[in-house]
Amino acid sequence: MTTQTSLRNASANHAATNGSTVNVDDLVSAKGTGTGPADSSVPVATVTPPNAPTPATPPSTGPAAPALDMPTLMQFLGKMVTELGAAATAPLTLLGDQLGLYKAIAKAGAVTSETLAQATETNERYIREWLANQAAAGYITYDGASETFHLTPEQEAVFVEEGSPCYLGGAFYSFVSLFADQPRLVEAFRTGEGISWGNHHSCLFCGVEKFFRPTYASHLVQDWIPSIEGADEKLRAGAKAADVGCGHGASTILMAQAYPDSHFYGYDFHEPSIRAARAAAKKAGVTNVTFEVATAQDFPGSGYDFVTFFDCLHDMGDPVGAAARVNEALTDDGSWMIVEPMAGDSLEDNLNPVSRLYYAYSTQICTPSALSQDGGHSLGAQAGPKRMKAIVSEGGFGKFRKASDTPFNLIYEARK
Numbered sequence: 001m002t003t004q005t006s007l008r009n010a011s012a013n014h015a016a017t018n019g020s021t022v023n024v025d026d027l028v029s030a031k032g033t034g035t036g037p038a039d040s041s042v043p044v045a046t047v048t049p050p051n052a053p054t055p056a057t058p059p060s061t062g063p064a065a066p067a068l069d070m071p072t073l074m075q076f077l078g079k080m081v082t083e084l085g086a087a088a089t090a091p092l093t094l095l096g097d098q099l100g101l102y103k104a105i106a107k108a109g110a111v112t113s114e115t116l117a118q119a120t121e122t123n124e125r126y127i128r129e130w131l132a133n134q135a136a137a138g139y140i141t142y143d144g145a146s147e148t149f150h151l152t153p154e155q156e157a158v159f160v161e162e163g164s165p166c167y168l169g170g171a172f173y174s175f176v177s178l179f180a181d182q183p184r185l186v187e188a189f190r191t192g193e194g195i196s197w198g199n200h201h202s203c204l205f206c207g208v209e210k211f212f213r214p215t216y217a218s219h220l221v222q223d224w225i226p227s228i229e230g231a232d233e234k235l236r237a238g239a240k241a242a243d244v245g246c247g248h249g250a251s252t253i254l255m256a257q258a259y260p261d262s263h264f265y266g267y268d269f270h271e272p273s274i275r276a277a278r279a280a281a282k283k284a285g286v287t288n289v290t291f292e293v294a295t296a297q298d299f300p301g302s303g304y305d306f307v308t309f310f311d312c313l314h315d316m317g318d319p320v321g322a323a324a325r326v327n328e329a330l331t332d333d334g335s336w337m338i339v340e341p342m343a344g345d346s347l348e349d350n351l352n353p354v355s356r357l358y359y360a361y362s363t364q365i366c367t368p369s370a371l372s373q374d375g376g377h378s379l380g381a382q383a384g385p386k387r388m389k390a391i392v393s394e395g396g397f398g399k400f401r402k403a404s405d406t407p408f409n410l411i412y413e414a415r416k
Contacts, residue, residue: 102151163214199372228403245267256281314366317371336392336413
């Protein structure tokens with residue numbers, strides 16, 4: 001089998017399971033000329049750059065390296081070409097959200113590079129190339145007959161409809177931080193030191209909010225709170241609630257809007273996030289919220305009927321201390337709702353696309369955050385139910401159960 005044919009087959013096989021196609025006709029040139037596809041008559045074993053000197057045979061230093069299985073290699077190369085394309089496309093996907101390109105396509109129904117550039121007051125030449133990239137990625141759809149681009153309803157749900165639980169446009173903002181902070185992460189790997197949440201690029205903070213908010217908007221009030229014993233009834237009647245690790249306040253404000261007779265206290269140790277939360281509450285017109293700077297281990301007050309932690313307990317160096325503080329702050333019949341990333345208890349349970357994403361965030365954000373704090377814990381974003389139960393129990397809680405879930409979340413309930 002030739003290199004060209006092998007890569008084409010690998011690409012097709014990978015596309016069949018990943019929903020994307022990689023054109024690899026010109027990826028490997030058997031003659032190394034760079035002028036066109038490989039000569040299909042040249043076997044892989046004879047691929048040699050022109051005029052290359054014959055290398056000397058090195059002395060044997062041990063067992064011979066195992067022979068490569070070429071079909072397996074070609075399949076893996078096809079996968080990696082798809083991965084490289086996705087990584088290189090990520091900044092352009094972010095750009096599409098920033099410039100309102102997806103929304104403009106959805107509004108128009110079908111566009112050309114000229115009409116989209118006009119509608120968004122952007123440069124046509126750049127737009128032409130952007131459209132080609134997005135169509136090749138499968139993020140938008142190209143109609144060759146009319147030479148126009150459009151979004152399917154499913155593509156709109158992912159890139160346009162911010163209220164949709166499928167909306168992922170916001171996730172790409174945090175990628176800016178991942179790349180900007182990479183030198184710091186390299187040093188952390190060498191030294192073992194942590195990276196505090198506040199020391200990341202600012203795009204992380206808005207990116208996290210944009211990533212989680214659609215899920216909160218679709219499930220928090222509708223599903224998660226009703227799954228916690230007595231919580232919905234108490235909040236409707238008027239309760240005192242704390243949202244710890246509130247970030248920009250998306251979850252706090254959603255609850256305050258849904259339960260106007262309750263008062264919600266949002267706490268976060270990151271002062272810029274608290275400022276953003278106060279501004280968001282003012283913009284939303286909610287008055288039954290109070291945002292203050294505080295850690296999970298020392299947030300003020302007592303007599304809380306309901307406490308929430310959204311996607312933050314695993315980020316803490318001292319989650320046991322946080323659990324103990326919640327136990328102390330709750331009323332005797334109060335409840336603690338803990339929202340965590342979907343995860344199983346073993347690595348084998350977590351070898352899947354969702355966990356892959358969470359492990360990436362965990363390695364670059366969650367684990368460094370925990371290691372930057374006192375406490376000695378670094379759970380990571382894939383802690384799983386058993387480790388969460390152990391933390392909560394050590395903090396003094398007698399009852400712990402899984403109350404609900406989504407493909408991306410686990411919702412736990414803890415009571416005294």
